[in-house]
Amino acid sequence: MKIAIMGSGGIGGYYGGRLAAAGADVHFIARGAHLAAMRANGLRIISPLGDEHIADVKATDDPATIGEVDIVMFCVKLYDVEEACEAIKPLIGPDTAVISFLNGIDSEDRMQAVLGGNCVVGGTAQIPSNIVEPGVIEHKAPLAALEFGERDGGDSERLRHFHQICTDAGIQTFLVENIETAIWLKFAILVPLATACCLTRLPGKVLIEVPEVQEIAVGAMKEVIALAGAKGVQLPPDALESRMAMLSNFANAMPSMLVDLLAEKRIELEGLQGAVVRMAKELGVPVPVHSVAYAALKPYVNGPPTD
Secondary structure, three states: OEEEEEOOOHHHHHHHHHHHHOOOEEEEEOOHHHHHHHHHHOEEEEOOOOOEEEOOOOEEOOHHHOOOEEEEEEOOOHHHHHHHHHHOHHHEEEEEEEEEOOOOOOHHHHHHHHHOOOOEEEEEEEOOEEEEEOOEEEEOOOOOEEEEEOOOOOOOHHHHHHHHHHHHOOOEEEEOOOHHHHHHHHHHHHHHHHHHHHHHOOOOHHHHHOHHHHHHHHHHHHHHHHHHHHHOOOOOOOHHHHHHHHHHHHOOOOOHHHHHHHOOOOOOOOOOHHHHHHHHHHHOOOOHHHHHHHHHHHHHEOEOOOO
């Protein structure tokens, strides 16, 4: 099975690295200093689940040089979805699966609009990891799991094969029937965590150490869960309790949105808090925590505000 990693950062770099270390045929698509470091020195993973160094890395900035693949792990920023979909078209054959491991709740629809056909697959990646220097991915906690499934809930030989390859590589992997529910459950922990951390400019431990900050995160969770209900997405009855229980997994984590904010880069505001605010307005759901967070972070959406 031939696998392409579109976006080789904290998610794509980690999981692609694990697959490559296990002997899978993996091709990384990256750019800039990260690509140069991977070509020169390989890819390093620092992780509580075991460090890894993949010395011989297949890496490029041009997907067209790779040819058709069986799986595309799609791991780009939300603001790059349409452009990245156009770029990966040379990778797609008649049975290629493009699995979305993005942070948003409407990513698959956006991908489908560009790619068409039956290639787009829903997925989630649950892992606190980031690029700490070019060519190096640091994984901050033992949590590292993938979920994916066909959008229509049907059986899928291509995904069963990929699931087995991931399992053989030691990656905790779940092939799920209702991927929409899984995506919303991830969103209900990801966005509240990013919201609290970006408002305070502090990593995940602030939610554990400061009760008032945890209240912000829990309030944001309740809003996402209410929004899912208004959309007709059936979440488990214990969705709030299970999301709250997960917070301890992120004590040492720096959400990618906070990493980008502190680095004075563009942030995924419009695809995360902005998506909640827009959808809530359409459905008539009150989301005061997300509304305040969206307004507070809006001046930083494209980097620091200029004078």
